Amino acid sequence: MSLVINSLRSHFFKHLLCTSTAAAAASTATALIFGHRTRGLVGQSRFSDSVFFFSERYKLLSQLASKTATFSTSRSSSSLETLPTDSYTSPYLSVTIRCQKNVADMLSEALLCFGANSTSIDEHDDSEVGDEICISSIFSVSQDVKESISLAVDSIGLKEIPSYDVVMHDHTDWIKESFHPVEVIEGIWIVPEWRKPPDLQATNIILNPGLAFGTGDHPTTKLCLMLLYDVIKGGEVFLDYGTGSGILAIAAIKFGAAFSAGLDIDPQAITAAQHNAALNNIQPEKLFLSLVPSTGSATFTHEIVSKPTDRQHLNDKGVFTETEKFHVVIANILLNPLLDLADQIVSHAKPGATVGLSGIISEQVPRIIQRYSPFLEDIKVSKMDDWACLAGFKKINLG
Amino acid sequence: MSTLKEILTRRPVAATIRLTVPAGGARPAPPVGPALGQYRLNLMAFCKDFNARTQKYKPDTPMAVVITAFKDNTFEFTVRSPSVTWYLKKAAGLEKGSGRPGHVTASSLTLKHVYEIAKVKQQDPYCQYMPLESICKSIIGTANSMGIKVQKEFD
Numbered sequence: 001m002s003l004v005i006n007s008l009r010s011h012f013f014k015h016l017l018c019t020s021t022a023a024a025a026a027s028t029a030t031a032l033i034f035g036h037r038t039r040g041l042v043g044q045s046r047f048s049d050s051v052f053f054f055s056e057r058y059k060l061l062s063q064l065a066s067k068t069a070t071f072s073t074s075r076s077s078s079s080l081e082t083l084p085t086d087s088y089t090s091p092y093l094s095v096t097i098r099c100q101k102n103v104a105d106m107l108s109e110a111l112l113c114f115g116a117n118s119t120s121i122d123e124h125d126d127s128e129v130g131d132e133i134c135i136s137s138i139f140s141v142s143q144d145v146k147e148s149i150s151l152a153v154d155s156i157g158l159k160e161i162p163s164y165d166v167v168m169h170d171h172t173d174w175i176k177e178s179f180h181p182v183e184v185i186e187g188i189w190i191v192p193e194w195r196k197p198p199d200l201q202a203t204n205i206i207l208n209p210g211l212a213f214g215t216g217d218h219p220t221t222k223l224c225l226m227l228l229y230d231v232i233k234g235g236e237v238f239l240d241y242g243t244g245s246g247i248l249a250i251a252a253i254k255f256g257a258a259f260s261a262g263l264d265i266d267p268q269a270i271t272a273a274q275h276n277a278a279l280n281n282i283q284p285e286k287l288f289l290s291l292v293p294s295t296g297s298a299t300f301t302h303e304i305v306s307k308p309t310d311r312q313h314l315n316d317k318g319v320f321t322e323t324e325k326f327h328v329v330i331a332n333i334l335l336n337p338l339l340d341l342a343d344q345i346v347s348h349a350k351p352g353a354t355v356g357l358s359g360i361i362s363e364q365v366p367r368i369i370q371r372y373s374p375f376l377e378d379i380k381v382s383k384m385d386d387w388a389c390l391a392g393f394k395k396i397n398l399g
Numbered sequence: 400m401s402t403l404k405e406i407l408t409r410r411p412v413a414a415t416i417r418l419t420v421p422a423g424g425a426r427p428a429p430p431v432g433p434a435l436g437q438y439r440l441n442l443m444a445f446c447k448d449f450n451a452r453t454q455k456y457k458p459d460t461p462m463a464v465v466i467t468a469f470k471d472n473t474f475e476f477t478v479r480s481p482s483v484t485w486y487l488k489k490a491a492g493l494e495k496g497s498g499r500p501g502h503v504t505a506s507s508l509t510l511k512h513v514y515e516i517a518k519v520k521q522q523d524p525y526c527q528y529m530p531l532e533s534i535c536k537s538i539i540g541t542a543n544s545m546g547i548k549v550q551k552e553f554d
Contacts, residue, residue: 092433108417112463117430120416120438138433169433215443334423335454361451387451 092117093139097149097164101133103156108135110152115143141168179215184225190216190247193279203254206279207245212269214244214332220358223382223389224248224332227356231328231391232257239263239348241331241341242359246273248330249287250280261288261326323347330356335364339371346375351396358389365390410469414438422453422460438468445474452478461485480523483541486516497546507548513538 095116099107108119119137139145145166153161181191181198191197192215193208209215216222228248232238234256240249243262246269252260262273270289277287329349331338338345338357349355355376360368365381365388373379376392383389416434425431425446435442445466453462466476488494490512497505517534520526526534539549 094433112417112419118416118418118434120414120434122414123412136437138430140430209443213443213447217441218444218447220447334450336423336458359447359451364451364454 091141091168091170093141093143093145094167094169095137095139095145095149095164096167097135097137097162098132099135099158099162100131103158104133104135106156107152107158108137110155111135111137111148114151114155115139115148116152179209179217182216184216184222185229188225188229188251205247205250205254207247207250207276208272208279209245209247210268210272210275212245212264212266212272214247216247219384219387220332220389221247223384223387224330224356224358225251227354227382227389227391228252228328228330229255231354231356234258236327237261237325239326239329241329241345241348242333242337243273243289244269244332246276246287246289248332249273249289250276250282252328253282253286254280257328259286259288261290263290263292265292267291324350326350326353328354328356330358332356332358334359335367338368342371342375346372346394349394351394353394354391355394356389356391358387360388360390362386362388364388410471410473413468413470416466416468418464418466419461420449420464421458422456422462423450423458425449435466435468435474438474439472440466440468440474441472445476449476449478456480477524479525480519483516483520483538484545486519487538487542487545487547490516491547493547500544500546503546504548505546507550508542509553510535510549510551513542513549 097107104121108121111119116137116139119135121133121135139148145164149164150161179192181189181195183189183199183202187202189197189199189202189204191204191206193206197204197206205216207215214221216225225248228238228251232252232255235258236252236256238249238252238257238260240246240252240260240262243249243264244266246262249260249262250273262270264270264273270291273289277284277289324347326348327350329345331341331345338360345357346355355372357368357372362383368390369379369381372390372392375394377395379390379392381388381390416438418430418434420431427442427446431446432442435445449464456462460481462481463479464476465479466474468474487508490508491506493506497503513535514531516538517531520534520538521529521531542549
């Protein structure tokens with residue numbers, strides 16, 4: 001028995017994989033206490049005090065831990081399964097709690113441990129009279145709000161449960177609130193579907209991103225669009241790896257590329273991109289969109305790719321195997337996927353083609369350069385606001 | 400501590416939002432969506448930023464995030480690593496701590512585990528100036544209160 005446990009523990013750091021949020025629930029309360037006490041202990045050695053304090057607090061919490069395990073599992077299942085499929089209309093509970101100002105911080109941390117998805121405290125004006133402050137907290141529909149609140153209140157030592165109201169809301173489209181027309185480069189505008197383009201003469205790319213990434217707002221999208229603008233002279237074949245809302249693929253066609261392909265692992269991204277292609281009046285022969293399996297999955301669903309013209313790009317098993325066909329390849333994703341998929345991304349590019357990589361912060365640039373220098377030469381880095389974009393040419397003779 | 404210039408030009412704060420998000424897994428869907436959406440913050444920017452900054456953690460470790468939303472619809476956020484008890488439970492292979500800490504030992508760990516956890520914790524913005532030894536001592540304290548024994552080496 002101990003041998004088994006030993007071997008499990010020796011693999012501890014390799015197995016910090018997907019975890020249930022139930023485990024995290026009861027433990028973040030002690031993180032708060034840990035955090036508070038350690039601030040006061042810098043340079044002093046009063047650890048006997050803190051250990052005693054700890055055991056007092058944790059006795060209370062560990063008794064409640066068994067209860068949290070049961071009702072937190074419902075939260076973990078709901079939070080992990082609501083991405084990315086049905087988030088458009090999933091309801092949630094919004095709870096407003098009134099409490100004293102001095103306990104507001106601790107109460108909101110405790111609420112997070114005992115089942116709340118999030119808590120927010122509005123900043124009060126100093127001119128307001130009175131001791132009360134409102135915490136608004138969001139729970140998923142399957143949570144027992146009363147139970148969570150009473151446990152949270154208990155754990156910080158308040159005597160009585162403060163008054164609260166519960167309202168059920170439907171998930172609205174929050175993206176609409178913050179998406180405005182933006183001029184990326186002179187003469188190129190990205191306009192949301194529900195607004196009119198400010199300048200009708202300019203090249204306007206109309207978008208409805210849905211729940212996919214890519215509104216044109218983000219520095220990395222802007223950097224990639226500027227790169228595209230410089231590189232596309234007309235007639236190129238372009239690949240957008242991690243297309244999101246399809247913004248880069250559509251922009252390439254508008255700048256004059258002959259053909260664009262967009263790949264993504266998120267089915268919602270593909271549907272959003274197809275929708276956006278239609279909004280911008282792009283013929284299906286010019287734009288090909290496909291789902292790629294995320295690493296580890298063997299099966300490949302190609303129901304999304306329904307147009308017969310697209311079949312030519314897929315082999316018998318429905319896998320995208322166009323190698324060495326693209327003049328320009330851009331991947332605007334994240335550091336880890338860029339490192340893992342380096343071989344695949346570069347294999348799609350022709351020798352001498354431009355390869356662009358983004359979605360990384362400045363401190364991650366050296367690692368990307370190290371990973372891609374066997375494949376690319378003449379790598380240039382452009383930066384905006386702590387985000388970086390690398391551009392290089394694929395080596396002509398790869399050993 | 401903030402400089403005087405920072406204090407004078409500080410933007411007015413609208414709200415403080417606390418969330419738990421899996422590393423590399425921020426999406427506009429709930430829980431992130433409604434919580435940030437009601438203050439009209441740019442969801443995509445937060446998701447991309449958060450995902451990029453948590454790339455160094457294993458995917459789906461629950462990170463605690465505190466977002467400060469300003470009245471002009473901009474925001475700043477700090478990411479904290481998961482709690483010590485979460486790491487201890489992972490290391491010991493437990494679902495939850497012991498029912499009677501101090502009396503019933505749920506599991507045991509070595510100093511090597513404590514040291515590794517302390518190294519991760521030191522990267523947190525609040526713990527960067529603490530000597531590693533004191534972080535280790537407080538991790539041992541947490542372990543004791545959970546019913547996890549810490550030994551020098553395995554028998």
